[in-house]
Amino acid sequence: MTTPKSAAHAGLSRRQFLGLGAGLASAALASAALPGLAHSGSGIKSSVPDSAQVITHINTGERQVCLTFDDLWSEYFTLKIGRAFFERGIRLTLFPIGIAVQNNLNRPNQGYADLYPRLRDMGHEFGSHLFTHRPIHGFSVEQLIAEELEPSLDVMRQALGREFRPVGIRPPYGIVTEEMKQVAEQYGYPLILWGMDSQDAICTKQQCDEQCIPEAEAQADVLLRYQEGDVPDLCFQENCEERCVDTIISNYETYLRPGAIILHHALKTSYLAIPRVMKLLRNWNMQPLPLSSFLGNRSL
Numbered sequence: 001m002t003t004p005k006s007a008a009h010a011g012l013s014r015r016q017f018l019g020l021g022a023g024l025a026s027a028a029l030a031s032a033a034l035p036g037l038a039h040s041g042s043g044i045k046s047s048v049p050d051s052a053q054v055i056t057h058i059n060t061g062e063r064q065v066c067l068t069f070d071d072l073w074s075e076y077f078t079l080k081i082g083r084a085f086f087e088r089g090i091r092l093t094l095f096p097i098g099i100a101v102q103n104n105l106n107r108p109n110q111g112y113a114d115l116y117p118r119l120r121d122m123g124h125e126f127g128s129h130l131f132t133h134r135p136i137h138g139f140s141v142e143q144l145i146a147e148e149l150e151p152s153l154d155v156m157r158q159a160l161g162r163e164f165r166p167v168g169i170r171p172p173y174g175i176v177t178e179e180m181k182q183v184a185e186q187y188g189y190p191l192i193l194w195g196m197d198s199q200d201a202i203c204t205k206q207q208c209d210e211q212c213i214p215e216a217e218a219q220a221d222v223l224l225r226y227q228e229g230d231v232p233d234l235c236f237q238e239n240c241e242e243r244c245v246d247t248i249i250s251n252y253e254t255y256l257r258p259g260a261i262i263l264h265h266a267l268k269t270s271y272l273a274i275p276r277v278m279k280l281l282r283n284w285n286m287q288p289l290p291l292s293s294f295l296g297n298r299s300l
């Protein structure tokens with residue numbers, strides 16, 4: 001078994017990482033692993049917690065939703081997103097991957113040395129998205145604790161400079177196993193999935209690639225290198241992020257319900273979507289709350 005800090009995992013490129021996430025996330029949705037609220041005509045169905053609570057949404061008569069952002073792979077967009085909502089008086093619930101936090105700790109001279117305390121001071125709160133972002137199928141309880149949960153808590157303690165209690169655990173790809181439930185119960189943390197996927201990651205994976213060569217630069221010599229396998233990818237998409245914003249807004253218009261826990265990722269496309277998301281939430285009179293407030297005293 002590889003260790004959490006092995007190069008094999010830490011060395012995942014953002015592109016490989018994103019691709020894996022988007023594919024499995026859609027697989028999880030397709031297999032109805034998530035009791036999505038989108039299909040409930042009369043409102044939101046209850047999630048069905050057994051030993052540990054698995055939460056995808058809240059049964060509430062209030063027009064409240066919870067905005068969550070996963071991964072935090074990009075410090076640049078994480079900070080921009082955190083600030084944009086802070087300036088609008090909205091608190092987010094963030095689920096950073098442990099490796100992303102560790103990367104942040106390992107490069108204090110990149111301009112984001114206090115990223116996590118800054119986000120906390122803006123009022124945003126944190127859950128655990130585990131450490132390596134591997135699919136946890138087949139992981140034992142001991143393995144989940146030693147290789148995933150504890151390292152994720154440890155880096156957050158280091159990043160925040162104090163004790164850290166996550167608001168909940170969001171297993172990567174929404175994969176919930178019996179072993180994961182046992183760990184959550186042992187620690188007393190709820191398992192937090194989502195009831196609405198903005199599909200920002202799926203859209204980015206399908207339509208955008210930051211490593212691709214813009215059409216204007218696709219000269220003959222570049223094409224030749226591409227054919228020789230030197231260039232990672234070639235695409236002729238323009239304004240892909242803006243088109244993905246349309247996808248995000250369309251998902252909101254179709255699937256948003258009161259009580260929804262909404263899944264975003266700290267990607268450019270979700271950053272660009274913020275003004276339109278905010279306008280939609282205002283028009284629909286939906287109040288975004290962080291998870292801790294959202295969960296407080298409400299029936300699950």
Ligand SMILES: [Zn+2]
Pocket residue numbers: 021070071129133172173
């Ligand atoms: Zn993730």
